[in-house]
Amino acid sequence: MSGSVTRAAHALAPLGMAIALLGGSATTASAAPQPMGQCTTSSGAVLAVDFSKWGGPIYRSCGTTPTTGYELLNQGGWRTTGTGHDGPAFICRIGYSGHRGGKQFPPPEQDDCVLTPPASAYWSYWHADAGENTWEYSQLGAMLYKPKPGSVDLWIFGGTDIEGTRGRPAVTPDQLRARNTQPTGGGRPAGSKPTRQVQPPPPGVDTGPAPTRTRTVPAPTRKAPPSPSATTPAPASVSPSPPASPAPPPSPSIPATSPAAVAAPSSAKVVDAAPAADAEHDSGSFVPVVAAGGLVVVIGAAAAVAAKRRRAE
Amino acid sequence: MPSPLTRPPLSASQPDTGGRRLPRTLHPMAWWIWALALATAVSRTNNPLLLFLVIAVLGYVVTARRTEAPWARGFKYYLYLALVVVAIRVVFRAVFATGITPNDHFLFALPRVPTPDWYAGIEIGGPVSLEAVLSAATDGLRIACMLCCIGAANTLANPKRALRVLPGALYELGVAVTVSLSVAPQLVQSVQRVHRARRLRAARTKGLDALRGIVVPVLEDALERSLRLAAAMDSRGYGRAGTATRNSRRITGALMLSGMCGLCAGAYGLLDATAPRILGLPAMAAGAVLCVAGLRLGGRRVTRTTYRPDPWRFDEWAVAGCGVLSAVVLFGNAGFNAAELNPSLYPLSWPTLPPVPAAAILLAGAAGFLSPPPQAPTPPTVTPQRTEAAT
Structure with a gap:
């Protein structure tokens, strides 16, 4: 008797361990959204999401470490949607409650998020560790990658190839990362607007060519004065400002003289996204389910009647 | 009062059936077009309500319009296959974990198989959420629905008559497929005949001995039958190359x-x-x-004529048309929000029933009464001896 109990306990042990693991991962969810000023060059992870394909800015926000790329992207008003095929781990849509009421992009008309999106139009994931000024194409999914303190995570929408040589981000990590060495602006007034303008990039920093977007919509709410260098017709020029940082390789897919590249200054502005409440979620009504159930029952009854009549004949 | 003779004669194609439609078999291509169009429509949606509606509609049409032929009894096996597909999808989703988020509803956890760092892209085991199970089930349900569509076409359309529609160049291929299709029923018949003969001779009908006693005559029968068929086909001019240079x-x-x-x-x-x-x-x-x-x-x-070709009349147009119309509506994106076709389960919410696609699917179900009723099975002829024995 006691033997069977021990056996059962042994059998249950892995299950308990798995639950414990789950609990453990739940406790690491102490990762919290922070105002942008709390991120410094050596602490916190900066998250940046480029909505410029839909006329939005590049939002950036700050989160504490340790965290995962997924957690960073699902806190402080950020919310993602996975695909029906791959689950939540594959980031198919991204939305921020402070941007167009939390509408997630790409909208369902552009991608239904049922199957894995094509390599020509998806959210690609890029990292830059502290002090680095080149983007590294993520080799791990959002749920498995753990951003290091002081690093920048960037999500851009578009196409890449497997090596990540095409469709590289147009912004540089230095344009997005936190510059302060000490946390600042911790006590934000409660009634402040959720977003605020950041300093324009320092002069001499080119925002780079636009990525291979087919439909670049200029940001409608663009107020920031374009940086002086923004009109330089040599978009492939690399950012000279950060000393002792390797220059980002110019993206080979964009010819330096193409008109699209000249139009690059319309590159989206960078806006800080303050931690916000999650967008309202409406779980809908169960009436359609009841209605569909009723329809199925009616059709089933019709089939039963047909079957009975056949048997009678 | 006009004499009955002066009344206009009933047209030949519309004999007086006392208000009932003449039973006939629908052109097999009409059923195939209907089913494939419905499968195309299904491929567009992930909405479980619409998918269940499709299965209900398929069930109704199959029950109402299938014949009594051997291939027309198979729909329930397609339903079993559909269940297996859904189950496999759910199990795979649970085993190859796709991650759980703090917002998900935790169901249970499978033991996690540790994978080395360089293999971190794939996780095996781990917590399973209600959302993951439901989305795997709806994903599986969509494939299951498409399977059922093909199953309905197989059940409703006569495969031998469908092969006649093949273009002339593929005629010989069609003949080969028809011959091979008729092998299974013939084998069953043959086994039953040999079995009955052995029983009448009071031989053993079970065990290894009986197996040999049945298999050998059945194989012999099959060989003889195929030789006879080959001779018959040869004498009718099959395999002739015609005038091709x-x-x-x-x-x-x-x-x-x-x-x-x-x-x-x-x-x-x-x-x-x-x-x-x-x-x-x-x-x-x-x-x-x-x-x-x-x-x-x-x-x-290939210069061959078809014996009693299947006609393509109004009923065929109607059946094929209502199937194609449902696919066109679901792909047309008019009159409904495309997001309702693929509701997201993260976060959990009730699916909606968009009226236009639902109406389109119900319209496809109209094939159940737009098509002519199938021919009633010929009642088994009662032999006189048996009637005497019964009385």
Whole structure:
């Protein structure tokens, strides 16, 4: 008797361990959204999401470490949607409650998020560790990658190839990362607007060519004065400002003289996204389910009647 | 009072049936077009309500319009297969964990298999959420629905008559398939006959001995039957090459081969978004044209007529049309929000029932009464001896 109990306990042990693991991962969810000023060059992870394909800015926000790329992207008003095929781990849509009421992009008309999106139009994931000024194409999914303190995570929408040589981000990590060495602006007034303008990039920093977007919509709410260098017709020029940082390789897919590249200054502005409440979620009504159930029952009854009549004949 | 003789005669195609429609079998292609169109419509949606509606509609049409032929009893096996598909999808989703988020509803946890760092992309085991199970089930349900559509076509359409519609160039292929299709029922018949004969002779009908006693005569029977069939086909002129010259055969082969290559390249170009544009539709169209030309040329040497060809009348148009219409509505994106076709389960919410697609699917179900009723099975003839024995 006691033997069977021990056996059962042994059998249950892995299950308990798995639950414990789950609990453990739940406790690491102490990762919290922070105002942008709390991120410094050596602490916190900066998250940046480029909505410029839909006329939005590049939002950036700050989160504490340790965290995962997924957690960073699902806190402080950020919310993602996975695909029906791959689950939540594959980031198919991204939305921020402070941007167009939390509408997630790409909208369902552009991608239904049922199957894995094509390599020509998806959210690609890029990292830059502290002090680095080149983007590294993520080799791990959002749920498995753990951003290091002081690093920048960037999500851009578009196409890449497997090596990540095409469709590289147009912004540089230095344009997005936190510059302060000490946390600042911790006590934000409660009634402040959720977003605020950041300093324009320092002069001499080119925002780079636009990525291979087919439909670049200029940001409608663009107020920031374009940086002086923004009109330089040599978009492939690399950012000279950060000393002792390797220059980002110019993206080979964009010819330096193409008109699209000249139009690059319309590159989206960078806006800080303050931690916000999650967008309202409406779980809908169960009436359609009841209605569909009723329809199925009616059709089933019709089939039963047909079957009975056949048997009678 | 006009005499009955002066009344206009009933038209030959519309005999007086006392208000009831004449039973006849629908053209098999009409059923296939209907079912494939419905499967196309299903491929567009992930909404479980719409999918259940499709299965209900398929069930109704199959019950109302199937015949009593052996192939017409198979729909329930397709339903079992559909269940298996859903189960496999759910199990795979649970085993190959796709991650759980703090917002998900935790169901249970499987023991996690540790994977080394360099293999961190794949997780095996781990917590399973209600959302993951439900989305795997709806995903599986969609494939299951498509399977059921094909199953309905197989149940409703006579496969032998469907093969007659093949273009002339594929005639011999069709004959071969027809012959092979009739093998299974013949074997069953043969086994039953041998079994009965053994029982009448009071031989053993069970065990290894009996197996040998049954298998050998059945094989012999099959061999004899096929030789008889070959002789009969030979005497009726099958396998005749017709008036084809060696040159025309070569041209046909070249046309078909290049056409197939074009179709393959076109399919690749259409599916891979990074492929050059020229590889998509143009290659597809060129391949299709070459194939049609090849089939035409190859069909020229087959000069055969069809015995009692299936007619294509209003009923066929109606059945095929209501299937195609449902696919057009679901792909048309008019009158409903495209997001309702693919509701997200993260976060959990009740699916909606968009009225236009639901109406389109119900319209496809109209095939159940638009098609003519199937021919009633011939009642088993009661032999006189048996009646005497019964009385």
